[in-house]
Amino acid sequence: QSALTQPASVSGSPGQSVTISCTGTSSDVGSYNLVSWYQQHPGKAPKLMISEGSKRPSGVSSRFSGSKSGNTASLTISGLQAEDEADYYCCSYAGSGTFGYVFGTGTKVTVL
Amino acid sequence: EVQLVESGGGLVQPGGSLRLSCAASFSSYWMNWVRQAPGKGLEWVANIKEGGSERYYADSVKGRFTVSRDNAYNSLYLQMNSLRADDTAVYYCAREVAWRGGMDVWGQGTTVTVSS
Numbered sequence: 001q002s003a004l005t006q007p008a009s010v011s012g013s014p015g016q017s018v019t020i021s022c023t024g025t026s027s028d029v030g031s032y033n034l035v036s037w038y039q040q041h042p043g044k045a046p047k048l049m050i051s052e053g054s055k056r057p058s059g060v061s062s063r064f065s066g067s068k069s070g071n072t073a074s075l076t077i078s079g080l081q082a083e084d085e086a087d088y089y090c091c092s093y094a095g096s097g098t099f100g101y102v103f104g105t106g107t108k109v110t111v112l
Numbered sequence: 113e114v115q116l117v118e119s120g121g122g123l124v125q126p127g128g129s130l131r132l133s134c135a136a137s138f139s140s141y142w143m144n145w146v147r148q149a150p151g152k153g154l155e156w157v158a159n160i161k162e163g164g165s166e167r168y169y170a171d172s173v174k175g176r177f178t179v180s181r182d183n184a185y186n187s188l189y190l191q192m193n194s195l196r197a198d199d200t201a202v203y204y205c206a207r208e209v210a211w212r213g214g215m216d217v218w219g220q221g222t223t224v225t226v227s228s
Binding site for chain 1: 144146153154155156158159166168169170171204206209210212213214215216218219220221
């Protein structure tokens with residue numbers, strides 16, 4: 001199972017919006033509405049930001065939203081803030097081949 | 113606030129074994145192990161159903177790692193055998209929020225270093 005493809009880095013100024021893409025295949029991202037997104041600050045455990053494609057867990061800012069089109073999922077961060085600077089990983093159900101997950105390659109978000 | 117606490121990490125020689133534990137009172141949830149090699153991304157390792165009747169593994173660890181749980185003792189385990197240098201990583205246990213929908217509660221991680 002190959003990792004999902006994410007851009008290595010994205011950046012934006014405070015208040016702007018940024019979108020992170022996550023490209024998989026018709027066997028994972030494209031077949032299920034089971035993409036999740038995680039934020040990870042240096043030295044910390046990942047934090048769930050979006051589950052099941054577009055659900056926002058309690059306590060996660062409404063500035064974070066998830067969507068999908070075909071084999072590509074996206075995370076949009078609107079109204080970028082300094083504390084949003086972190087690594088972001090997408091994750092998808094990998095399908096009946098493994099019955100597990102496949103993570104994305106990770107994206108570093110920089111707030112200029 | 114719910115939390116998970118991993119333990120059992122350490123330094124082990126190539127070919128050796130180690131058992132990780134995760135204190136987790138989540139008997140009604142699927143549980144997962146995820147690892148992160150130094151400076152690298154996240155990698156899913158294994159998961160186990162609520163009652164332990166189903167277990168699945170990443171190809172990279174299949175046949176070497178075994179996931180188990182003891183709900184009576186609120187514990188999740190990862191038995192790691194035939195360890196290799198590329199198993200060096202921080203290992204996290206994580207609770208599944210909904211079937212394969214994502215992982216909403218994570219431990220702080222325990223570090224495994226495989227080196228001679």
